Structures are given as C-alpha cells and as structure tokens.
Amino acid sequence: MDRKSQVTIVDVARHARVSAGTVSNVLTGNRPVAASTRKRVLCAVEELCYRPNLLARSLVNRSSNTIGVVAYGLEYYGPLRTLVGMEQQAAELGYSLLLDLLHRPDGQDVDAVLEGMLARQVDGIIWAVHEVGDNHGWVTEARLLTLPPMLFLTMEPRVGTTMVATDNRAGARLAVQHLIDAGRRTIGILCGPMTWWEVRERLAGWQDALDSAGLEASPDLVVEADWSAAGGERAVFQLLQRRPDLDAIFACNDPMALGVLHCCHRRHCSVPGELSVVGFDDTPESAFFWPPLTTVHQPLAELGRAAVDQLHRQIELRLQGEEPEPPTVQWLFPSLKVRKSCGAAL
C-alpha cells in the first residue's frame, strides 16, 4: 500500500502528456522549455503532489547537497554555538547537515566516521573536533587528496589544510592586558587540559602580555584543570596555596572562572578587591555571576557560518572541475567583555 505511494517523475510526465526529461527540465531549469508545456507540467506536479526524490537525483548528479559535520564536545559552549552557526548558513545555501559526534577526543573512531560520511556521499566535511593530543595526526596532505573537500575548525594550521579558527592567543592577550591595565601584577592562569591546542595558544597569549609588560610569567603561576567548574575550583585552591600573593587570575573558560568565584566565596576572598578574575567564552550566564564576569567573547556563530562558506566555495570549485584554490587559514578575532570581576573602572 505504501510501496506504490511514491509518485515519480514519470507519473507526472504521463499526466502532463510529456516526457520525463521535460519534467526534469522544468523542475531544475537546466534547459529551456516552452511556456505552455511548462504550465502543463507545473499543474501536474501540483495535482499529484509530486516531490522529487533527492536520493535518485544525487545518484546521477554525483552530489548530495549534504555536508557532513563531525563534532566533539557539544556539551561545551563553543562547539555548540558554532554548530548553530553552521546550520544557519548551510540552510541558507541549500545544504543539509549530516551530523556525527565523536565521543572521545582522541582519534579512535576517526576512520569509521570518515568511512560513513564517504559512503553517504557527502559533498564535503567540516571537522569540528578540537585538536587534543595527536588526534589530528591522520591529517596529512596525502590523506586529504583521497577525501572530498574538508574544512577544519580550531586546529594548529597545517600545510595543505584550509581552516577557520578564532585567534585564541590574541584573545588571551586581550584579557591579560586588561588585568595589567587594572594595576594587577601577579597574574595566574587557569588552563584547560594542556593537551588541547587552544589551551596552549591561550597560555602563549598570557605569556605574551606578561612579557611585554615586563612582568613575571613563572611556571608556578600556571595551573591546569579539566574545563569544569569543579576542576577549576580545586585547581585555583592549590594555586592560591602556592602563591598567596596572587592578585589576578585568567581562567581559560567561563565555567572554570565560576569555580574560581566559588572558591573565593568560600574563602571569603573578595573579588575583585583581593583577586581579579577574567574568563573566556562569554556564556550568557557569565554576566550574572557574582560578581559579573569579565570575559573574552568569541564570534562563534560567525565561525560556523564562515566554515560553511569556505567549504561551499571549495565544493563549487571541485564540482566545476577547476583547480582547488590554495589552502587558506581564516582567523576571527575575539573581543573583551568588561564587567565587574576585574576591578577596572567600567
């Protein structure tokens, strides 16, 4: 009963007393067709409620109008907002999104996921997985040649890859410079896991700012946690133990900054009086922490849109058989949201 329910292009053709090819031409606009027959065809389409089967179309066109997104860590704020941006832009350009999630940051299931995407004939892939450890070891120029156009998010630039990322190092500089301008002199950093490339970038930014201000950037001002508020609280506790003279801290994301605030509340250490705090991410809630958190804002939706745009361009090129444009690296720039937690005049 539902086997025959699918109404096909030849049904429409028959109904309009015309050939299937003509119906196709009307629908895709690929070749001109006389006004009178066009009208007949469109009527038939309407009447039969015809809806083209995109699978069949993709099969012959060798293009599925689908882009594969493989993401990791949607539970974090960044990847999520980026995904939303991707979806918006994709929808605008007429692409659908095939979503796969990696459940571990290491490169375990890379091959399986990639195989799956290829088998489903995606036109291109956005690799929205953070670089942690050597989980991007598989990304080599040779390997990329065997794949459809790929776009990488947030990884250390490599030869032959085109990517889009925010400039984490610049963001960290912004944050730390602000603390320096507010008169702070002993500025710690609360890192995420050092295996993450982004973390190392932010650490470098911290060092940049301190160096150029002639301030100490000693290793015992650095502490590492797991991105969570709980971890952040524990880590900053140790840090304060080690360096009681600390007068500011830069946390590599907002939840950890929240952990810092929590720690301060418990120790009755006033923020920003005794300790300035600045975070990274600008989650919507951060403005309502107590005190409201100064933090680094990233244009995450932009990032997602840019990723789709870049990929789209590559896909178009390959479709027309042209030479691919040389790999590019596109940086987006973060900005600082100044709030009360670091004691500068607003």
Next chain:
Amino acid sequence: MDRKSQVTIVDVARHARVSAGTVSNVLTGNRPVAASTRKRVLCAVEELCYRPNLLARSLVNRSSNTIGVVAYGLEYYGPLRTLVGMEQQAAELGYSLLLDLLHRPDGQDVDAVLEGMLARQVDGIIWAVHEVGDNHGWVTEARLLTLPPMLFLTMEPRVGTTMVATDNRAGARLAVQHLIDAGRRTIGILCGPMTWWEVRERLAGWQDALDSAGLEASPDLVVEADWSAAGGERAVFQLLQRRPDLDAIFACNDPMALGVLHCCHRRHCSVPGELSVVGFDDTPESAFFWPPLTTVHQPLAELGRAAVDQLHRQIELRLQGEEPEPPTVQWLFPSLKVRKSCGAAL
C-alpha cells in the same frame, strides 16, 4: 579524473570473476554464498578499496537509514543534551542524523522543513520542537498518515501521536514540596513564557504542591520571564516589590534562578536565609552558583535515547509491513538535586 575515481560493485565483481549480485550477497549477507567465493570477493573488496554507495543502496531499498531531527532552541540546555543522547543511540543503531533547526518557535517554516526531510527520504522524524503557542497545530491524525513515522518530544499528548517527555508537572511538585518541607510558606514561581506548554505544566505542579499543603497559590505569586538570567532578575525584582513577604521562589530554569540570586546579591537579601531558591534543569554550573543551587534534574540524554529507540521500533514495523503499534506516551521522571540554596538540612 575524479569522475572515474568511484569504484563500483561491478568493478569488484569483475575483479573477483563473479557477478555483481554475488558481491552484493556477500556484502549484505542477504543470501548464502559459498565460502571460497566469499573469500575471493572480500579480497577484491579489500584490494580495490571498495566502499558501497549508500545512496544507490537506499534508492533500491527504499530506506535511507537516516532519521531527521528537527530541533529548536539548541541554545538552551535541555534540547542540546537531548540531541547528544539522540546521536549516541542513533549511532549505536546504525542510523545517521539529518539535522534541521527551526529558528523561530512558531510554526513558520514547518512545511518547508518537512518537505525537505521527505525529499531526502528519511526513514523517520524526531520533532524536537517545544510546544509554544499553537505551533503544533499542524499535528493532526490525518496529517500524520501522510508522513513517515514521527516521534514527538515535549508536547501536550495528542491522539494519534507517540511521544516521549519528562514529567514537568511532577518535577515542579518535587521542587515546591521540598520548599514546603523546609518550612517555607509563601512560595512564588518564576515562569518562562506562558505560551510554552512545559511552563504551564510546571505552573500546574507548583499549584498541586501548594494546594495539597493547604497553602496559598494566588496569582500574584506568579511572575513570567523569558528564560534568561536578565529577564529572571527583572521579574523577581517586581515580584519582591509586590510581595515583600515572599520567603521562597521556584524558578522554571537555572539561568532564571541565577538571575534571582543576582538580584538577591544586589539587594543584600540573603539566600537561603531570607529567600529560598530552587531552579530547574541542573546545568553543570548550577552547583557552583553562590549559593549552590537546588534544582530539578531531568534525564535528558535518556530522553534522547528513548526517542530514537521508539522511532526505531516504529520504523522497523513499517518496514516489515506490519500494523504500527498504537501510539504511546512515555514519561521520564525528574529528580531533585538538593543543594544549599533552599536552606533545608543537607
């Protein structure tokens, strides 16, 4: 150059001196094939790096092993975690996820989105859009007959639909009862937009608990905001103006509860001393608010997994031409995470 790159099943067949059908049989396991030839085929597959084209397979099988997910409000905590749950279960069952986002909760683009999913031949659809206003007006028994199996999340149960949702009313009862047990007597509620079905459910739960304790549930204890911390802060400010005798408040999500805390900090009103606060969602950060927030926990990942499971079952049934099982409603139950913000003994 890349036109011919695709290696097809007949290439494999030729290479193994066998027919295409046989290759298919060895790969799908649909029919028995002699051990010796199987080995020959597998060798050929290996050697040629053959990868079946799932589009072609789907075309003939009339089943794409894809489920469409249309979601709204990924920027909220709930929908996001649910999506992650769906992806996990889908991956486990061998489905891919085709993701579409609605950008407005009203029923604007419903038809377009639905058309797109149908055209792409999804096997089933998960409608993960909150019920707000009459945006589910299109969901009628008649309409559903024209569609592939559908599963709804978080909407008012309707005849003919199968859905999965958490019992919001029960969750609210839990929260409010806990406040009552802590000795509170004048308990306000900070609602999200009343157009949302979930909000009305939580409101009903609040009323349930107050009624059965013989406490006042007057309309001037109810205030409405927009889910955001900012909105929550504004709304609770008004509420306190109106009812200075308020001694507890139940916020319908954690960000709004954060807004309440923020408001209290600014007015030097102690929590839980003067005002108890409880939230809804159990976002990871809520444990690190100041004071740590008592809140209602929902099994969100479970919810997503359950959704995929249910849909999978329906798909299987239809595939085998059986009668669909009668529509069911599956409720998951929330639980209370007790922390310091409501002043009960821990």
Next chain:
DNA sequence: AGAATGGGTTAAAACGTTTTAATCGCGTAT
C-alpha cells in the same frame, strides 16, 4: 535410470532521477 531437491550463481529488471544524442517542426536563406 529418471525425477525431484536444493544450494550457488547469474543476467536482467528494478529504484527515480538527469543527461545525451537523436528527432521533429518550422521558418528562413539559397
């Protein structure tokens, strides 16, 4: 010995499109 069984294999027909190459009218230039 001849018929029936049955496992293994295959050629051909689907699945629903787009594209290619050929065909058909028809007006215009030779």
Next chain:
DNA sequence: ATACGCGATTAAAACGTTTTAACCCATTCT
C-alpha cells in the same frame, strides 16, 4: 523546392545498488 538552422521535445542510456527469476549441477529419492 531543397537545404539549413534552430528551438523544443523525446527515447534511451546512464548513476550504483538490490532483488527476482531462471539456470546449472550435484545429490538424493523413487
């Protein structure tokens, strides 16, 4: 008149699979 050109249309050949129905060739059963 014949040839030519040209726009609109079509029949048939792709696209890469699975499935159906027929076929072969050993066994086994009468």
